[in-house]
Amino acid sequence: xxxxxxxxxxxxxxxxxxxxxxxxxxxxxxxxxxxxxxxxxxxxxxxxxxxxxxxxxxxxxxxxxxxxxxxxxxxxxxxxxxxxxxxxxxxxxxxxxxxxxxxxxxxxxxxxxxxxxxxxxxxxxxxxxxxxxxxxxxxxxxxxxxxxxxxxxxxxxxxxxxxxxxxxxxxxxxxxxxxxxxxxxxxxxxxxxxxxxxxxxxxxxxxxxxxxxxxxxxxxxxxxxxxxxxxxxxxxxxxxxxxxxxxxxxxxxxxxxxxxxxxxxxxxxxxxxxxxxxxxxxxxxxxxxxxxxxxxxxxxxxxxxxxxxxxxxxxxxxxxxxxxxxxxxxxxxxxxxxxxxxxxx
Numbered sequence: 001x002x003x004x005x006x007x008x009x010x011x012x013x014x015x016x017x018x019x020x021x022x023x024x025x026x027x028x029x030x031x032x033x034x035x036x037x038x039x040x041x042x043x044x045x046x047x048x049x050x051x052x053x054x055x056x057x058x059x060x061x062x063x064x065x066x067x068x069x070x071x072x073x074x075x076x077x078x079x080x081x082x083x084x085x086x087x088x089x090x091x092x093x094x095x096x097x098x099x100x101x102x103x104x105x106x107x108x109x110x111x112x113x114x115x116x117x118x119x120x121x122x123x124x125x126x127x128x129x130x131x132x133x134x135x136x137x138x139x140x141x142x143x144x145x146x147x148x149x150x151x152x153x154x155x156x157x158x159x160x161x162x163x164x165x166x167x168x169x170x171x172x173x174x175x176x177x178x179x180x181x182x183x184x185x186x187x188x189x190x191x192x193x194x195x196x197x198x199x200x201x202x203x204x205x206x207x208x209x210x211x212x213x214x215x216x217x218x219x220x221x222x223x224x225x226x227x228x229x230x231x232x233x234x235x236x237x238x239x240x241x242x243x244x245x246x247x248x249x250x251x252x253x254x255x256x257x258x259x260x261x262x263x264x265x266x267x268x269x270x271x272x273x274x275x276x277x278x279x280x281x282x283x284x285x286x287x288x289x290x291x292x293x294x295x296x297x298x299x300x301x302x303x304x305x306x307x308x309x310x311x312x313x314x315x316x317x318x319x320x321x322x323x324x325x326x327x328x329x330x331x332x333x334x335x336x337x338x339x340x341x342x343x344x345x
């Protein structure tokens with residue numbers, strides 16, 4: 001029954017399902033090869049933590065990301081002000097290959113704070129929703145409280161304050177929300193008070209949440225849940241590559257051996273482990289968008305601060321015998337261009 005419901009939901013235009021942008025039937029063309037990097041923030045050179053959606057009103061893909069201030073001076077290696085004071089950046093693309101900077105998201109300060117991290121943007125019930133991690137200030141260390149705020153928008157441009165989520169902890173970050181096939185919603189998040197465990201919470205109205213299971217027995221962050229090839233998947237950043245969980249029913253999970261994107265890539269700008277991913281499912285294919293610190297690049301040899309810079313990369317996922325894999329060194333043929341009937345033309 002789950003597969004039938006999911007198939008029906010995928011067929012509804014460019015509606016978003018399981019935190020991914022779903023569109024149409026499987027495309028026949030491989031698509032153009034994406035560049036490396038896929039995207040580089042032109043303001044602070046610190047793009048990270050992407051969330052990518054298809055906007056049928058504009059006929060474009062819109063990427064929201066943490067706009068880290070990788071270019072600012074700090075006092076010492078332990079001074080982490082550069083990952084605070086961050087806005088949510090925007091990039092736009094008609095094909096998922098060529099991206100242009102779109103400024104920063106107009107998120108009200110009244111319900112958030114000076115530091116915004118790791119947005120998750122979804123479309124449910126004809127309305128856009130954003131969940132974003134908030135730190136109420138700019139800090140030199142990692143000891144500040146942090147929480148998750150819900151906002152809504154009719155157009156991905158203007159955002160209205162919603163609620164601060166009550167998840168039983170003063171240090172929660174990295175939301176990822178999915179619609180459940182039987183109704184209701186599930187939130188995946190990082191509870192830092194529980195050893196940075198990936199946990200879940202369920203809701204019937206996107207306002208009230210009941211905290212439920214701990215999914216991981218190892219530290220991690222940046223969970224991303226999606227449905228693809230007849231199974232649920234969860235990938236999360238374990239700081240030594242991406243941990244992968246698989247589930248047939250969305251409730252009982254098994255851990256896949258090893259990690260994805262552990263080994264540095266061979267191409268310039270991709271020569272470090274992959275971190276905090278997004279997954280786009282479109283036309284029957286799945287693409288992982290991940291960020292890469294630039295400590296493996298030649299510039300970092302003469303400038304230690306260069307390692308703080310980060311870019312976004314894309315690669316296509318594969319699954320064989322129930323095992324998810326990715327080849328970051330293979331050319332990424334990306335087919336995200338929408339037919340006219342789906343992009344509003």
